[in-house]
Amino acid sequence: MQFMASKQPENSLLGPESDSQRTLYPYVTGTSVVALKYKDGILMAADMGGSYGSTLRYKSVERMKPIGKHSLLGASGEISDFQEILHYLDELILYDNMWDDGNSLGPKEVHNYLTRVMYNRRNKFNPLWNSLVLGGVKNGQKYLGTVSMIGVNFEDNHVATGFGNHLARPILRQEWHENLSFEDGVRLLEKCMRVLLYRDRSAINKLQIAKITEEGSTISQPYSLKTYWEFSAFANPAQGAVGS
Amino acid sequence: MSNSVIEVPPKGGFSFDLCKRNEMLAKKGLNPPSFRKTGTTIVGLIFQDGVILGADTRATEGPIVCDKNCEKIHYMAPNIYCCGAGTAADTEAVTDMVSSQLQLHRYHTGRESRVVTALTLLKKHLFNYQGYVSAALVLGGVDVTGPHLHTIYPHGSTDTLPFATMGSGSLAAMAVFESKYKEGLTRNEGIELVTEAICSGIFNDLGSGSNVDVCVITKAGKEYLRNHLQPNPRTYTSSKGYSFPKKTGVGKSCLLLQFTDKRFQPVHDLTIGVELGARMISIDDKPVGLQIWDTAGQESFRPITRSYYRGALLVGL
Numbered sequence: 138m139q140f141m142a143s144k145q146p147e148n149s150l151l152g153p154e155s156d157s158q159r160t161l162y163p164y165v166t167g168t169s170v171v172a173l174k175y176k177d178g179i180l181m182a183a184d185m186g187g188s189y190g191s192t193l194r195y196k197s198v199e200r201m202k203p204i205g206k207h208s209l210l211g212a213s214g215e216i217s218d219f220q221e222i223l224h225y226l227d228e229l230i231l232y233d234n235m236w237d238d239g240n241s242l243g244p245k246e247v248h249n250y251l252t253r254v255m256y257n258r259r260n261k262f263n264p265l266w267n268s269l270v271l272g273g274v275k276n277g278q279k280y281l282g283t284v285s286m287i288g289v290n291f292e293d294n295h296v297a298t299g300f301g302n303h304l305a306r307p308i309l310r311q312e313w314h315e316n317l318s319f320e321d322g323v324r325l326l327e328k329c330m331r332v333l334l335y336r337d338r339s340a341i342n343k344l345q346i347a348k349i350t351e352e353g354s355t356i357s358q359p360y361s362l363k364t365y366w367e368f369s370a371f372a373n374p375a376q377g378a379v380g381s
Numbered sequence: 382m383s384n385s386v387i388e389v390p391p392k393g394g395f396s397f398d399l400c401k402r403n404e405m406l407a408k409k410g411l412n413p414p415s416f417r418k419t420g421t422t423i424v425g426l427i428f429q430d431g432v433i434l435g436a437d438t439r440a441t442e443g444p445i446v447c448d449k450n451c452e453k454i455h456y457m458a459p460n461i462y463c464c465g466a467g468t469a470a471d472t473e474a475v476t477d478m479v480s481s482q483l484q485l486h487r488y489h490t491g492r493e494s495r496v497v498t499a500l501t502l503l504k505k506h507l508f509n510y511q512g513y514v515s516a517a518l519v520l521g522g523v524d525v526t527g528p529h530l531h532t533i534y535p536h537g538s539t540d541t542l543p544f545a546t547m548g549s550g551s552l553a554a555m556a557v558f559e560s561k562y563k564e565g566l567t568r569n570e571g572i573e574l575v576t577e578a579i580c581s582g583i584f585n586d587l588g589s590g591s592n593v594d595v596c597v598i599t600k601a602g603k604e605y606l607r608n609h610l611q612p613n614p615r616t617y618t619s620s621k622g623y624s625f626p627k628k629t630g631v632g633k634s635c636l637l638l639q640f641t642d643k644r645f646q647p648v649h650d651l652t653i654g655v656e657l658g659a660r661m662i663s664i665d666d667k668p669v670g671l672q673i674w675d676t677a678g679q680e681s682f683r684p685i686t687r688s689y690y691r692g693a694l695l696v697g698l
Contacts, residue, residue, distance in 0.1 A: 308556050369564060370541070
């Protein structure tokens with residue numbers, strides 16, 4: 138019986154056996170992350186759902202983590218790749234601390250590092266299947282940026298990943314302004330998260346809001362948003378068109 | 382036994398005979414031309430007195446905007462209007478067809494058309510064509526039973542909703558509706574909300590753009606506000622118009638005549654090609670002969686006059 142090695146087309150640029158090593162599709166995914174700059178720093182929100190295809194498998198996934206003293210990272214996409222990124226960043230921060238030179242990596246530096254990592258992985262056809270949001274404050278300077286799985290990166294006053302781009306960004310473009318207070322910022326984020334909850338099938342009603350300022354970062358306890366279902370039209374939808 | 386082929390008249394609907402051929406051509410790299418689509422943001426909402434429909438006005442053909450100000454709110458009946466997204470030809474044809482059917486039905490019954498009738502006729506037609514008639518519609522109107530708003534998808538399914546959005550800009554518009562809609566809106570609040578939703582689509586979606594059309598339907602009648610808002614005017618237009626520098630009739634031949642002959646002729650013929658004038662002047666007590674070429678200003682003489690610039694010591698502009 139002939140042993141069949143895994144077949145690759147002759148003109149493939151990839152090395153042998155490499156298919157089994159590359160990320161081809163995501164498995165456990167998180168949905169959108171939304172973030173904005175406010176008066177004292179950055180506010181970021183993400184729900185706590187981890188979907189396994191169309192099943193809502195995990196309901197307590199923390200998709201936002203503090204990085205070093207000055208940054209906050211939020212991720213959507215493959216959860217295992219997010220954990221891998223946290224591992225890389227851990228090492229990065231550790232080595233930075235070991236210099237013990239009084240300086241620490243700020244959000245701009247971490248964002249740059251992530252951009253290089255993501256872009257290089259995509260060039261090797263083995264991407265980290267995430268869309269990342271990186272926000273932070275250092276020396277009074279607020280910074281908010283995003284990196285996608287193919288390495289597209291930019292910074293802006295408000296960013297979102299995934300569905301958030303289509304549903305939350307329009308609201309933020311209308312209603313964001315410089316020097317939002319903390320309460321206004323949270324209210325605006327909750328408005329966006331509520332629309333996402335209504336219209337994104339992989340969103341769940343359990344979210345965390347994280348804030349980072351010069352003093353440091355805090356991630357709130359999970360809580361849920363109030364939703365409204367009492368439209369009279371919902372009570373009897375086919376009232377005017379019986380049988381439709 | 383004769384092998385007779387019975388001629389059966391073709392039944393209605395699409396004939397899928399050429400599908401295999403198209404598939405083969407597509408594999409070889411020949412892609413069919415793109416349809417004129419209406420990219421689009423279309424919305425509808427129910428307010429306290431009736432229904433308000435809204436739409437943007439951009440029609441796209443692939444990446445190009447082929448119509449900057451098209452009409453996407455179609456007439457169905459005096460009390461029923463329908464916004465269309467998807468392939469422009471499909472939405473126009475299907476709404477036209479059902480509008481005619483409704484008219485005939487009105488003649489037959491002697492009554493005002495009902496929204497549910499339009500709904501049923503549209504969904505029947507679309508389901509029959511299994512989604513190939515690419516029309517996604519927002520149907521709204523007011524009849525004896527009250528105000529109604531429905532969405533109809535290309536495959537024939539329908540929804541009855543208090544607020545609805547369709548088209549490529551539907552998510553941007555829905556974000557506005559989901560955060561701001563409430564029941565019992567007044568007419569002005571409703572128009573403002575619809576305009577805001579369409580603007581959200583116009584500025585956040587590439588398939589939508591240009592102006593906002595609004596249609597308000599109540600028991601009393603309809604109000605079609607064509608180009609209710611024009612948030613994309615042409616910038617930098619001069620109210621005085623533009624004038625480009627003249628190259629003919631500015632006085633070149635006159636100037637030459639004055640310089641060489643010391644006379645003025647008020648009426649000149651148009652200079653053909655190039656004319657030569659000569660004059661002697663003295664510079665530093667040395668006599669210098671000037672050879673002056675008067676070139677024609679007309680565009681048509683450009684290739685001729687161009688050759689005279691070579692080797693010129695001086696050019697007068």
